[in-house]
Amino acid sequence: MSALDPREELARRLGLSSVPPVRFESPDEVQKLLAENDYLSDDAIASVIYLADRLAKPVLVEGPAGTGKTALAKAVADSLGARLIRLQCYEGLDESKALYEWNYRKQLLRIQAGRPEGAGSEEWHDLEEDIFAEEFMLTRPLLEAISASDPVVLLIDEVDRVELETEALMLEILSEYQVSIPELGTIRAKQIPMVFLTSNNTRELSEALKRRCLYLYVGYPTVERERDIILSRVPGISSALAEQIAQVVRSLRTIDLKKAPSVSETLDWARTLVVLGRSEIGDQDAAATLHILLKYQSDIERATKELLGRSRPVA
Amino acid sequence: MLNLLGDFIGELRAAGIPVSMSEHVDAARAVGVINLGDRSLLRATLGATLVKDGDHLSVFHTAFDVYFSIRSWESAEALLGELDVDQGESDGAAGAAGPGQSRGQGGAGSSLSAQELSELLFRALLDGDVNAMRLGANEAVSRYAGMEPGRPVGGTYYLYRTLRNLELEALEQRLLAGTLGENPDELAQRLAHDDVTARIEQLKAEIEREIRERLVDDRGSEALAKSVRKPLPEDLDVMHANREEMAQLERALRPLSRKLAVRLARRRRRRRRGPVDLRHTVRRSLSTGGVPLDLRFKPPRPAKPEIFVIADVSGSVASFARFTLHLVHAISSQFSKVRSFVFVDGLDEVTRLFDGVEDPADAVARINAEADVIAFDGHSDYGRAFTTFHDHYAKDLTKRSTVLILGDARNNYHEAHAEVLADLHYRAKAVYWLNPEPTSYWNSGDSIVSQYAPYCDRVIECRTLRQLEAFVGELA
Numbered sequence: 001m002s003a004l005d006p007r008e009e010l011a012r013r014l015g016l017s018s019v020p021p022v023r024f025e026s027p028d029e030v031q032k033l034l035a036e037n038d039y040l041s042d043d044a045i046a047s048v049i050y051l052a053d054r055l056a057k058p059v060l061v062e063g064p065a066g067t068g069k070t071a072l073a074k075a076v077a078d079s080l081g082a083r084l085i086r087l088q089c090y091e092g093l094d095e096s097k098a099l100y101e102w103n104y105r106k107q108l109l110r111i112q113a114g115r116p117e118g119a120g121s122e123e124w125h126d127l128e129e130d131i132f133a134e135e136f137m138l139t140r141p142l143l144e145a146i147s148a149s150d151p152v153v154l155l156i157d158e159v160d161r162v163e164l165e166t167e168a169l170m171l172e173i174l175s176e177y178q179v180s181i182p183e184l185g186t187i188r189a190k191q192i193p194m195v196f197l198t199s200n201n202t203r204e205l206s207e208a209l210k211r212r213c214l215y216l217y218v219g220y221p222t223v224e225r226e227r228d229i230i231l232s233r234v235p236g237i238s239s240a241l242a243e244q245i246a247q248v249v250r251s252l253r254t255i256d257l258k259k260a261p262s263v264s265e266t267l268d269w270a271r272t273l274v275v276l277g278r279s280e281i282g283d284q285d286a287a288a289t290l291h292i293l294l295k296y297q298s299d300i301e302r303a304t305k306e307l308l309g310r311s312r313p314v315a
Numbered sequence: 316m317l318n319l320l321g322d323f324i325g326e327l328r329a330a331g332i333p334v335s336m337s338e339h340v341d342a343a344r345a346v347g348v349i350n351l352g353d354r355s356l357l358r359a360t361l362g363a364t365l366v367k368d369g370d371h372l373s374v375f376h377t378a379f380d381v382y383f384s385i386r387s388w389e390s391a392e393a394l395l396g397e398l399d400v401d402q403g404e405s406d407g408a409a410g411a412a413g414p415g416q417s418r419g420q421g422g423a424g425s426s427l428s429a430q431e432l433s434e435l436l437f438r439a440l441l442d443g444d445v446n447a448m449r450l451g452a453n454e455a456v457s458r459y460a461g462m463e464p465g466r467p468v469g470g471t472y473y474l475y476r477t478l479r480n481l482e483l484e485a486l487e488q489r490l491l492a493g494t495l496g497e498n499p500d501e502l503a504q505r506l507a508h509d510d511v512t513a514r515i516e517q518l519k520a521e522i523e524r525e526i527r528e529r530l531v532d533d534r535g536s537e538a539l540a541k542s543v544r545k546p547l548p549e550d551l552d553v554m555h556a557n558r559e560e561m562a563q564l565e566r567a568l569r570p571l572s573r574k575l576a577v578r579l580a581r582r583r584r585r586r587r588r589g590p591v592d593l594r595h596t597v598r599r600s601l602s603t604g605g606v607p608l609d610l611r612f613k614p615p616r617p618a619k620p621e622i623f624v625i626a627d628v629s630g631s632v633a634s635f636a637r638f639t640l641h642l643v644h645a646i647s648s649q650f651s652k653v654r655s656f657v658f659v660d661g662l663d664e665v666t667r668l669f670d671g672v673e674d675p676a677d678a679v680a681r682i683n684a685e686a687d688v689i690a691f692d693g694h695s696d697y698g699r700a701f702t703t704f705h706d707h708y709a710k711d712l713t714k715r716s717t718v719l720i721l722g723d724a725r726n727n728y729h730e731a732h733a734e735v736l737a738d739l740h741y742r743a744k745a746v747y748w749l750n751p752e753p754t755s756y757w758n759s760g761d762s763i764v765s766q767y768a769p770y771c772d773r774v775i776e777c778r779t780l781r782q783l784e785a786f787v788g789e790l791a
Binding site for chain 1: 333350367368369501510577581
């Protein structure tokens with residue numbers, strides 16, 4: 001193959017002295033490392049993380065709420081021993097909160113401190129150079145991730161909450177791993193950080209953003225995987241109970257509910273049952289604790305009727 | 316590989332998934348760094364680089380299975396193996412190995428009797444053994460599907476024939492009887508039931524895959540891809556959706572309406588300025604010697620339209636009406652008022668069903684049961700419906716009201732009463748007609764679109780969720 005390895009190419013563009021080593025050898029290794037940090041991935045998740053590292057591209061993680069999108073970024077950070085830098089998105093997030101901000105007060109102090117010697121134009125020039133230095137800048141998460149020299153994982157959480165225009169702020173970082181600051185020039189990454197974006201899909205993200213990312217859809221897990229997740233995250237639970245919980249949750253997800261139970265709610269439910277000292281779920285227990293899984297009264301009523309209601313004709 | 320990737324992307328684009336040039340490049344690069352022997356890794360790789368929307372994934376998987384079928388995988392591996400062993404003969408040998416292998420499997424299996432096959436499947440389902448299930452599916456297809464080479468079909472009929480002969484019902488009963496046992500709990504019964512259903516679904520999927528693979532062998536990926544290509548949910552024709560597609564549409568609708576509501580609310584908020592406020596500007600200009608340097612604007616007062624939806628809920632157009640009602644009510648905060656009426660040959664107001672309901676889907680479900688829409692024979696009568704509407708509600712129409720009529724204008728040869736619509740048009744701000752039929756069908760048979768069209772501001776073909784969403788977005 002004549003084409004350059006994507007990592008080498010990026011490293012050259014960023015002016016790094018050497019190509020950073022590949023973090024994961026294979027998808028299997030990803031899966032193993034994540035499992036050590038109590039995150040049970042599947043083939044698709046592990047493959048995409050592996051690719052993200054090999055291609056040096058950000059990952060856009062989408063899926064229903066509470067399926068472990070944020071937890072995935074945390075687990076990756078933990079398994080790499082990297083610092084997690086998190087940017088929580090919200091409506092109205094702007095440059096000064098996401099990228100950087102000049103520290104006006106400190107700049108003012110510097111100007112006042114430098115005044116007494118008499119103001120020549122040359123000195124003013126020096127001063128100007130001086131107050132627009134990195135020393136007077138407050139770095140915000142995006143810039144921090146770029147300029148960090150230790151290993152970091154950048155998590156841009158719930159990116160669908162910001163306005164379309166704000167998304168554009170992130171594009172330079174996502175594709176070039178650099179930030180342009182008018183007064184300072186371009187700050188390039190000192191390493192290639194792993195970047196995760198999560199979205200709950202409340203609005204369509206822009207094509208430009210999607211194009212720059214690898215896409216990972218994290219849906220509800222299969223029964224087997226959910227059982228394993230329960231087993232690994234809830235101490236002291238028997239595998240029979242975990243299996244049964246996973247099955248109940250699967251059945252609930254097939255019913256047309258307003259809000260299907262998420263994995264995190266499943267875990268809450270499992271913990272509750274363990275605290276209650278149950279070894280299996282009877283009708284009574286289920287009816288009494290269903291409100292942990294479901295958050296709408298109408299959902300609870302419907303689920304009670306469907307799961308525990310009149311005997312289904314087993315014709 | 317690059318050629319195959321190009322073809323595959325061509326197929327994705329044909330199915331409606333937007334794949335950009337740079338995504339193509341990414342995919343090609345990604346393919347370069349992975350181990351190509353791993354099929355699920357390749358699937359994940361192509362999925363991550365080419366598909367950027369969760370709703371498109373099912374279309375992607377279908378296309379992937381056609382272009383990178385397990386069987387072609389095995390023969391490719393055989394090919395690679397041959398290359399290692401003997402460079403010279405590779406081509407011919409691999410060509411023979413691929414089909415020979417599959418035929419060998421079929422041959423070994425066909426010694427099973429019907430009884431044994433059903434036993435094999437039962438065991439496989441009971442243990443959740445994927446390999447045994449695959450073997451069983453292979454056998455079942457050889458036995459029952461009766462596939463004829465060269466026919467340009469997508470395999471739905473073969474699937475149906477195989478499933479019918481397998482008597483899955485009986486299998487399901489056996490599994491249930493085996494797992495249920497003595498536990499009297501409702502919950503346990505329901506769980507067992509769902510578990511069995513899930514396993515049977517798995518078997519069905521396996522059989523469908525097997526049929527696809529054989530079709531690929533028979534006719535090649537490109538031809539088959541065309542036959543099995545499914546439209547994306549938002550491009551499904553609402554009028555002709557089957558039950559499964561309908562469920563898909565229902566699922567797509569809720570996030571769609573939520574997204575639409577968010578988008579409209581944003582748009583409304585962003586319109587910051589109204590028209591120039593002359594009085595205020597002149598007053599400001601006094602401080603600059605009468606020169607209006609600083610323009611002042613009136614606060615924005617975006618007109619929220621009043622919406623009257625009149626929907627035909629008879630037979631085939633009913634689902635379309637339900638989707639539209641759902642969508643309009645889901646974004647009702649964008650309108651100052653929404654009133655809904657449904658009709659067949661009688662007309663009934665259903666606005667109350669939506670009052671205080673959190674989820675429009677609930678209300679829409681109640682329409683069928685509670686609305687009183689049939690006056691005579693239960694065939695839609697637009698003329699009568701408009702007359703009734705005019706008699707009771709026309710006085711409520713103002714210059715701020717927009718009337719939305721949903722239906723195919725198939726009047727069953729009743730009288731049109733277009734003059735009634737003319738009066739409604741005169742009273743209201745605008746009248747829009749959404750027709751779920753393709754334009755080419757309009758005015759054929761008992762469709763009388765053209766008689767009503769002069770009194771509508773626009774008559775719009777609206778067959779898919781995408782079109783519907785675009786229209787409703789414009790409306791608000």
